[in-house]
Amino acid sequence: MHEPKFGVAGETAIVTGASQGIGESIAKTLAAGGANVAICSRSMDRVGPVAEEINESDTDGEALAVECNVRERDQVQNLVDETVDEFGDIDVLVNNAGGEFVAPFEEISENGWQTIVDLNLNSTVHCTQLAGEVMREGSGGVIVNLSSVNGQHAAPGESHYGASKAAIIRLTETLAVEWAEHDIRVNCVAPGLVQTPGVAETLGIDSEDMPPRENAERRIGHPEEIADVVQFLVSPAASFMNGETVTAKGVPRAGNSMSQDLGLE
Ligand SMILES: CCC/C=C/C(=O)SCCNC(=O)CCNC(=O)[C@H](O)C(C)(C)COP(=O)([O-])OP(=O)([O-])OC[C@H]1O[C@@H](n2cnc3c(N)ncnc32)[C@H](O)[C@@H]1OP(=O)([O-])[O-]
Numbered sequence: 001m002h003e004p005k006f007g008v009a010g011e012t013a014i015v016t017g018a019s020q021g022i023g024e025s026i027a028k029t030l031a032a033g034g035a036n037v038a039i040c041s042r043s044m045d046r047v048g049p050v051a052e053e054i055n056e057s058d059t060d061g062e063a064l065a066v067e068c069n070v071r072e073r074d075q076v077q078n079l080v081d082e083t084v085d086e087f088g089d090i091d092v093l094v095n096n097a098g099g100e101f102v103a104p105f106e107e108i109s110e111n112g113w114q115t116i117v118d119l120n121l122n123s124t125v126h127c128t129q130l131a132g133e134v135m136r137e138g139s140g141g142v143i144v145n146l147s148s149v150n151g152q153h154a155a156p157g158e159s160h161y162g163a164s165k166a167a168i169i170r171l172t173e174t175l176a177v178e179w180a181e182h183d184i185r186v187n188c189v190a191p192g193l194v195q196t197p198g199v200a201e202t203l204g205i206d207s208e209d210m211p212p213r214e215n216a217e218r219r220i221g222h223p224e225e226i227a228d229v230v231q232f233l234v235s236p237a238a239s240f241m242n243g244e245t246v247t248a249k250g251v252p253r254a255g256n257s258m259s260q261d262l263g264l265e
């Protein structure tokens with residue numbers, strides 16, 4: 001009989017941007033599956049309680065909270081060092097921290113463009129190079145990057161975000177080829193609109209005014225629905241997947257579904 005291989009028990013995972021939203025859900029899902037998780041955000045006040053909640057639950061996995069702004073390479077090095085000190089190794093990296101503001105291209109200042117590229121793309125480079133060094137010196141690992149449907153298709157007001165998220169897809173494909181010899185798999189998830197505090201803030205709408213989660217015609221995602229895809233990609237069940245981008249957007253529309261999800265079209 002073929003044994004299912006969807007487990008992550010005993011793995012050590014870094015999840016960036018895990019004080020809320022999709023990252024928090026990924027951390028809790030992996031910990032529930034028995035992985036130890038090192039989770040970060042820019043604020044210990046925000047990420048600490050997520051780690052406490054995991055450690056006070058009956059999951060097998062333990063959590064370590066680290067204050068780390070992933071835009072700052074020295075802080076990422078500290079995250080990597082603290083993870084190895086606490087758990088001994090790094091098997092999994094989930095590059096989740098990211099964000100945007102919505103603005104027409106001509107209204108994005110040089111610093112505004114740099115901010116979003118730093119937050120999404122350059123942070124992924126810092127984390128992947130520094131955690132990847134530990135993986136290459138050890139027994140390999142798995143990396144999952146968070147892109148977006150806006151990295152796959154054009155959307156107005158998202159030039160900086162879309163460019164940074166598209167670059168993450170190509171970085172994923174390149175590293176999958178370069179690091180296969182080190183037994184490191186690198187894959188990507190491209191979510192459609194998911195109900196998180198960040199989306200509510202970015203779009204300036206209250207969570208309760210979000211489109212319904214369960215209406216099949218006009219569907220917004222749950223963070224857990226992205227976390228489950230990440231868990232699959234991390235697990236040995238995805239051992240023959242490398243360099244892939246898995247889209248999770250609920251309703252199979254072409255192009256940008258976000259404005260349609262919000263009822264703007
Ligand atoms: C459709 C939804 C898809 C969802 C995708 C997600 O990922 S959602 C989930 C993810 N969650 C989130 O995205 C969370 C919500 N977003 C945020 O926290 C912030 O917007 C952040 C991501 C920019 C980081 O902020 P920070 O403190 O690092 O940056 P800062 O404030 O210091 O500004 C730096 C530069 O950007 C400029 N600038 C900023 N806003 C606007 C604007 N609207 N217009 C024009 N420009 C704007 C600002 O003027 C400045 O340039 P300047 O003036 O010096 O030349």
Ligand SMILES: NC(=O)C1=CN([C@@H]2O[C@H](COP(=O)(O)OP(=O)(O)OC[C@H]3O[C@@H](n4cnc5c(N)ncnc54)[C@H](OP(=O)(O)O)[C@@H]3O)[C@@H](O)[C@H]2O)C=CC1
Binds near residue numbers: 018022069191
């Ligand atoms: N929600 C959606 O519809 C979609 C989201 N995505 C992507 O999924 C990922 C998560 O999004 P979502 O959960 O909505 O975002 P949220 O804004 O809800 O959460 C973002 C998380 O990242 C942390 N964070 C932000 N900046 C930094 C930083 N510089 N260093 C460390 N941590 C940081 C925040 O913590 P703190 O504020 O405490 O630092 C928070 O925990 C992002 O990459 C996003 O682009 C992609 C497609 C759609």
